[in-house]
Amino acid sequence: MTFLRPSDPAPRLLFRRIAVAMVATLCLPAWAQVSPKANDLLRQMTLEEKIAQLSQLPGFPIAEFKEQVGVPPEEIARKYGAGSVLWVSDPKEINRWQHIAVDESRLHIPIMFGLDVIHGYHTIFPSPIAMASSWDPKMVESAQAVAAREARAAGIAWTFGPMVDIARDARWGRMVEGAGEDPYLGAAMARAQVLGFQGPQPGAPEHVLACVKHFAGYGAADGGRDYDSSYIPEEEMWNVYLPPFKAAADAGVGSFMSAYMDLNDVPASGNRWLLHDVLRDAWHYQGFVVSDANAVHSLIVHGYARDGRDAAQKAFGAGLNMDMASGTYLKYLAAEVQQGRIAMQQIDDAVLPILEAKIKLGLFEHPFVDESRIEQVLNAPEHARLARQAVTRSVVLLRNEQKLLPLDKTRIKSMAVIGPLADAQLDLLDMWGAIVKPGPTVSILQGIKDKVGDAVRVEFAHGPNIRRDVPSFFENVPMFTIKEQPKQTSEEAHKALDDAVAAAKRSDVAVVVLGEIALMSGEAASRSSLNLSGGQEELLEAVAATGKPVVLVLVNGRPLEISWAAEHVPAILEAWYPGSQGGIGVADVLFGDANPAGHLPVSWPRSTGQLPLYYNHNRTQRPEDAPDFTSRYWDVLTSPLYPFGYGLSYTTFSFDNLKTSKTEAKVGTSLDVSVDVSNTGSRAGDAVVQLYIHQRAGSASRPVRQLKGFQRVNLAPGAKQTIHFTLGPDELRFWSPPRKEWVVEPEQFDVWAGEDSTAKLHAEFRLTP
Ligand code: BGC
Numbered sequence: 160m161t162f163l164r165p166s167d168p169a170p171r172l173l174f175r176r177i178a179v180a181m182v183a184t185l186c187l188p189a190w191a192q193v194s195p196k197a198n199d200l201l202r203q204m205t206l207e208e209k210i211a212q213l214s215q216l217p218g219f220p221i222a223e224f225k226e227q228v229g230v231p232p233e234e235i236a237r238k239y240g241a242g243s244v245l246w247v248s249d250p251k252e253i254n255r256w257q258h259i260a261v262d263e264s265r266l267h268i269p270i271m272f273g274l275d276v277i278h279g280y281h282t283i284f285p286s287p288i289a290m291a292s293s294w295d296p297k298m299v300e301s302a303q304a305v306a307a308r309e310a311r312a313a314g315i316a317w318t319f320g321p322m323v324d325i326a327r328d329a330r331w332g333r334m335v336e337g338a339g340e341d342p343y344l345g346a347a348m349a350r351a352q353v354l355g356f357q358g359p360q361p362g363a364p365e366h367v368l369a370c371v372k373h374f375a376g377y378g379a380a381d382g383g384r385d386y387d388s389s390y391i392p393e394e395e396m397w398n399v400y401l402p403p404f405k406a407a408a409d410a411g412v413g414s415f416m417s418a419y420m421d422l423n424d425v426p427a428s429g430n431r432w433l434l435h436d437v438l439r440d441a442w443h444y445q446g447f448v449v450s451d452a453n454a455v456h457s458l459i460v461h462g463y464a465r466d467g468r469d470a471a472q473k474a475f476g477a478g479l480n481m482d483m484a485s486g487t488y489l490k491y492l493a494a495e496v497q498q499g500r501i502a503m504q505q506i507d508d509a510v511l512p513i514l515e516a517k518i519k520l521g522l523f524e525h526p527f528v529d530e531s532r533i534e535q536v537l538n539a540p541e542h543a544r545l546a547r548q549a550v551t552r553s554v555v556l557l558r559n560e561q562k563l564l565p566l567d568k569t570r571i572k573s574m575a576v577i578g579p580l581a582d583a584q585l586d587l588l589d590m591w592g593a594i595v596k597p598g599p600t601v602s603i604l605q606g607i608k609d610k611v612g613d614a615v616r617v618e619f620a621h622g623p624n625i626r627r628d629v630p631s632f633f634e635n636v637p638m639f640t641i642k643e644q645p646k647q648t649s650e651e652a653h654k655a656l657d658d659a660v661a662a663a664k665r666s667d668v669a670v671v672v673l674g675e676i677a678l679m680s681g682e683a684a685s686r687s688s689l690n691l692s693g694g695q696e697e698l699l700e701a702v703a704a705t706g707k708p709v710v711l712v713l714v715n716g717r718p719l720e721i722s723w724a725a726e727h728v729p730a731i732l733e734a735w736y737p738g739s740q741g742g743i744g745v746a747d748v749l750f751g752d753a754n755p756a757g758h759l760p761v762s763w764p765r766s767t768g769q770l771p772l773y774y775n776h777n778r779t780q781r782p783e784d785a786p787d788f789t790s791r792y793w794d795v796l797t798s799p800l801y802p803f804g805y806g807l808s809y810t811t812f813s814f815d816n817l818k819t820s821k822t823e824a825k826v827g828t829s830l831d832v833s834v835d836v837s838n839t840g841s842r843a844g845d846a847v848v849q850l851y852i853h854q855r856a857g858s859a860s861r862p863v864r865q866l867k868g869f870q871r872v873n874l875a876p877g878a879k880q881t882i883h884f885t886l887g888p889d890e891l892r893f894w895s896p897p898r899k900e901w902v903v904e905p906e907q908f909d910v911w912a913g914e915d916s917t918a919k920l921h922a923e924f925r926l927t928p
Contacts, residue, residue: 196523197514201507203266209510210492211239215273215449217484218247218256219637223456227467227486233259235489240264242513243271243317245452245484246638248596250528253314261526269526271368271517273449276318277336277591278302280309281537281598282546282739286589286716287322287348289553289735291338292757292806294847294871296351302549303355305542308365312536313596314528316520317368319416321352323403324373328771329764330383332684335589335716335736337378339760340773340803342399343866346406353410361411362519371407373418373451375433376400380420383770385685388421394859397894397901399775401437408444413516415448417479419457426461428454429470434478447480447512456485467491475501480509537598543740550737550744551753552845556807557763560729563708565751565809566668573616575662576604577702578672579625579695580714585641589716589736590633590681593641598739603672603712606742610750618666620659623652625693631678641677656698663705670749671702671728672712677736680716689720689767696723703727712745718763718800725800733757751809756845756871758806758915762799769795774803774916775862782863804849804866804915810840810876814848817912819886819924826903826926829887834912834920836882838874847871848882851916853909858895858902864916886910891926 201209216232217224224232235241236259244256253272260270278284284302293299303321310318323345326334338348349371358366376396379389391400404415417434418427427433428450438444455474456467464470471491474482482488495501517523556564580586584600585593601609608617624644633639647655663669673695678684690696700723703709710730713719714737724731732755734745747753762772769792781788783797790797813836820831836846850868854861868884888903895902905928911918 193511193515194518196518197511200266200268200514201510204510206493206496206503206506208239208266209506210488211235212242212268212510212513213481213488213492213506214241214486215243215245215481215483216241218244218252221484223453224484224486227456228489236260236270237263240266240268241270242481243273245273247272248274248313248315250313250530250533254527254530257526268514269517269522271316271520271522272314273317273319273370274310274315274595275320275591276306276310276315276367276595277320277322279306279546279592279597279738280313280315280595282309282542283588283592283597283600284546284549285553285738285741286335286592286736287337288335288339288716288760289737290549291344291348291760292555292735293549293552294344294758294869295552296347298549298552299348300351300355301545303352304358304366305545307356307358307367309537309542311365311367312533315367316522317370317414318356319370319372320356321349321369321407322372323349323407324378325400325403326378326761327773328378328383329689329717329761330685330687330767330770331378331380332385332680332686332716333378333682334761335680336591338403340762341760341775341866342402344760344869345403349403349407350410353407353412357411357413361413362521368413368516368520369407370414370416370449371404371412372416374415374427374438374448375404375418376422376427377418377420383685385683386419388424390423392896394894394896405442408442413446415444415446417448417450417454419451419454421461426454426458426463428479429458429463429473429477431477439478445512447509447516448478449481450474450479450483450485452483453485455479455482455487468495471495472500475509480513546738547740547744547747550734550740551747551755553735553737553757554745554748554755555733555757555759556755557731557733557801558725558729559807563730564710564732564749566710566749568611568615568750571615571667573618573666574607574611575618575620575659575666575669576607576672577620577659577662577669578622578698579644579693580674580676581670581672582619582621583676583714586677587714587737587741588739589677590639590641592736592738593677594638600739601742603714603734603742603745606744606746607670607749609743610746618662620662621655622659622698623647623655623694625676625695627679631683633678633683643678644676652694656694656701659698660701660705663702663707666707668708668710669702669705670710670712671699672714673699674713674715674719680736687767689718689764691719691721699724699728710749718761720764720766722765722800754809754842754844756806756808756847758804758847759801760803762803763801763805765800766795769797769799772799775865777860778863802916804847806847806915808844808846810838810842810844812846812874812914813837813839814913814918814920817910817920817922819910819922821924823925823927826905826928827888829885830924832868832884832886832910832912832922833881835879836872836874837879838876841876843873843875845871845873847914849913849915849918850884851911851918852886852890854904855907855909857904857906858897859893861893864911866916
């Protein structure tokens with residue numbers, strides 16, 4: 160197969176290209192191997208049919224598309240076929256569209272239906288940030304395999320996940336969709352999700368094609384404002400933002416999605432450095448790239464492309480195979496070829512990986528949904544069981560003074576379950592969880608009631624409603640079923656607060672469920688303050704003032720400002736958006752049927768003003784551990800409220816005996832690091848053993864700490880286990896800005912092991928030339 164070679168066919172590059180293509184061919188991932196069938200189809204295709212494969216049609220009316228293309232999407236599918244159709248999730252509709260393509264289009268090429276199956280289709284798992292909090296890639300892989308099985312049974316062959324954007328600024332609403340701030344944990348989660356979605360080999364039965372997104376740097380939006388420009392120096396791209404994408408590519412991900420925003424002044428969807436130099440030249444990636452929704456047309460809106468023709472030329476020229484729903488390729492690409500600005504060979508190179516994906520997915524043999532099978536797959540009891548387990552493995556216990564948790568249901572007579580999210584169902588799923596076909600969801604209130612049965616009186620008080628100040632435009636998109644909570648007068652809000660306080664007074668214990676409704680996190684859901692909005696802080700403080708023991712359960716997509724709670728509320732459990740089994744899983748943890756072991760995949764700020772905040776920053780000339788220095792702010796500590804990697808358990812662990820197998824190792828070789836972890840408490844639990852390193856000097860300043868290994872292990876009370884990690888070239892290398900290359904440097908290294916990024920147990924080693 161030839162490489163995708165859009166535009167720029169300068170002859171002097173030819174030799175290099177051939178050489179690169181030859182090397183790349185030797186290590187082609189299975190998605191990319193071109194079959195005789197793909198070549199055969201390509202030979203028969205007209206230019207228009209090829210461009211239709213490079214297009215994802217909107218599966219619902221979009222005014223801009225109609226304006227641009229002038230023909231309804233179905234007409235295109237009928238005449239020329241279609242690469243994909245976006246956002247059709249009803250199996251009947253899928254079959255109707257598919258019949259158009261397969262029965263009526265000339266070459267009968269099936270459509271690959273694409274949807275955001277981000278953390279479940281019918282059985283909704285915890286949001287990605289929650290699943291990352293499990294530090295359990297195996298569980299995450301299994302969860303995404305279930306998501307794939309359900310989606311595939313309903314006719315979705317392509318998911319727009321995993322989302323692997325590094326997020327260091329919690330103001331950015333899409334932090335919820337990724338694995339947090341760290342490239343190492345992010346890469347592990349990226350790999351696990353690709354394997355879960357796609358299965359052991361491309362086209363594995365009951366699996367889907369994955370699409371890693373948003374390539375790249377979307378999480379670094381200025382001010383955390385969604386869609387805003389990202390300015391990321393090359394070294395930060397290579398060392399921080401790109402590693403999860405590279406991990407997905409290495410795991411064989413079938414497609415990439417380009418991001419919306421400007422990266423260093425060039426929109427990602429028209430950014431040849433990203434889509435070509437990094438993806439094709441450096442990584443030899445052979446799958447295909449789809450734009451984010453309407454992003455090809457948006458190149459004009461950005462002020463990067465002059466007009467539609469220029470937008471098509473710039474996106475295609477950058478290396479973007481498929482136009483998501485903007486119709487720009489449909490309208491302009493043919494003329495570009497006819498007028499000689501794009502070669503037919505380039506079009507062919509762009510089409511081939513799309514055809515190949517359809518072949519591998521078996522769509523030619525089985526294009527239609529078997530509607531009689533769907534219910535049975537969606538309702539498989541093991542799916543719900545896994546979702547429940549995913550909740551208990553993902554929640555993070557942030558505080559537990561005097562062992563308030565777990566609650567003992569034999570000693571409690573009455574409970575108040577309070578808060579605007581306590582009885583929420585759809586809001587437990589987050590935005591993407593509610594766009595698909597979510598099955599029944601158990602609220603936290605219901606989960607608690609089911610757990611305690613009749614023996615405990617459970618009283619619910621909603622408290623004041625919460626709403627965004629600026630409404631979400633997703634509320635008006637028909638596919639999104641989630642809504643804001645209704646507006647209240649201030650009298651209504653006051654009464655709701657008083658009722659909640661009264662309920663707390665009548666009860667032995669109050670569980671207060673606060674946070675963000677689904678529309679407050681996710682796309683177009685950035686915020687300037689991370690406070691407990693809409694009177695929630697007042698509600699919490701008023702309930703705490705009753706003197707009753709209070710457990711705060713947070714339902715949200717990002718860290719929130721909870722400094723008051725962190726001092727005054729004895730127990731805090733971060734549940735994130737826990738998915739359809741959320742209420743059951745949270746109740747399992749509250750009452751001790753499961754022991755929490757989630758650990759934060761992000762640094763939890765004390766105040767919004769600290770953002771962006773991340774543990775793996777460089778040392779300053781006045782480090783926080785200098786004897787006479789505590790903060791670089793005068794009004795708050797620089798350190799987070801809870802560090803990256805932090806999480807409590809109902810048991811306790813101790814770490815000792817940190818050893819490196821050698822005190823000196825040659826650059827290019829590996830060494831073993833071992834540490835003993837013991838369960839020093841009285842119940843079984845999981846420890847998340849984390850390994851951090853620091854390179855003391857070198858061609859560039861290196862972060863104070865970097866995560867380079869982790870393992871989640873179950874330990875019986877009193878049990879001890881020795882955990883081994885390997886530190887080799889992959890862990891020790893970094894992209895050096897002065898040297899403009901990947902390097903492993905002969906220097907002195909620190910190593911720490913423990914249960915969060917502030918671990919004290921220390922060892923060191925030296926790399927020698
Ligand atoms: C989002 C993508 C998503 C796409 C299709 C866009 O608005 O940015 O993450 O995959 O829509 O739903």
